[in-house]
Amino acid sequence: MKLPEIENNMKKAVDATRRAFNTIRTGRANASLLDKVMVEYYGSPTPLKSLASISTPDATTLAIQPFDPTSLAVVEKAIMMSDLGLTPNNDGSIIRLNIPPLTSDRRQEFVKLAGKYAEEGKVSIRNIRRDAIDEVRKKEKNSDLSQDESRDLQDSIQKLTDKYVNQIDELLAAKEEDISTV
Template sequence: MKLAELKDHMQKSVEATQRSFNTIRTGRANASLLDRITVEYYGAETPLKSLATIGTPDASTIVIQPFDMGSIGTIEKAISLSDLGLTPNNDGKVIRLNIPPLTAERRKELVKVAGKLAEEGKVAIRNIRRDAVDEVRKQEKNSDISEDEARDLQEEIQKLTDQSTKRIDELLAAKEKDITTV
């Protein structure tokens, strides 16, 4: 495995962790909260963002305007059944989601969720590292590379791993700050 390829894999893990963080609710309205929501539309599970325009007119409201007004009821139902804990308000044309301020207890829970997501990202990076190191050891065993080259590659792999886990820690710190800010 080439180092550029390895770096790319690790970067993708960091980006996946970032996307996971975006789905965690903070005290402010954010359209990415609805990224995970799928709606049964004509018998197929369809992402909400494919069925409607999602906007945030102010810090505490998300407005969903369906392209097909016939789907407004199913969109409302999908949001109600989701784990967001938000109640949709349907006025016939748009669905409004009021984002209530988070309680201190809920903030603590969300910080734990963010920590868990960060750990999952780090585990993915460590798995990538393990596979790369195994590959280097295999090449060394087959005499494809020297012992010194193997050691240098392993050090480089560890540096990439450290950079990626540090980036996840930075993202986690920013998300925790975002969650705990009242």
């Protein structure tokens, strides 16, 4: 495994963590809250964002307008069944979701959830590091690399790991601040 490939995999882990953070409510309407909602559409689970246009008419409302008006009921049901804790208002053509302000207990829950997502991202990065270092050690054992080259590569891999773990820590700090801001 080459260093650019390792770095690319670590970037992907950071991006996945960022996407996970975007699904956490902060008290403001954000279309990415609905990224995980799957709708049972003609027998197959389909992401909501591919069945409807999602907009934010104001800071506390999400408007969902299905491309197929006949799917309004299944979209509404999918939102109710999701773990968002939001009740959809259906007016016959558009579903509106009112995003209530978060209570302090709910904010603490979301901060914990963000911490869990951050830890999953860090574990993913550490797994990439472990696999890469194992590969380097294997090459050193097979005499494909000298001890110095092996040590240099392992140091480079560790520096990449530290860099991307720090990025996740920064993302977590920003998300915690976002959640905690009333």
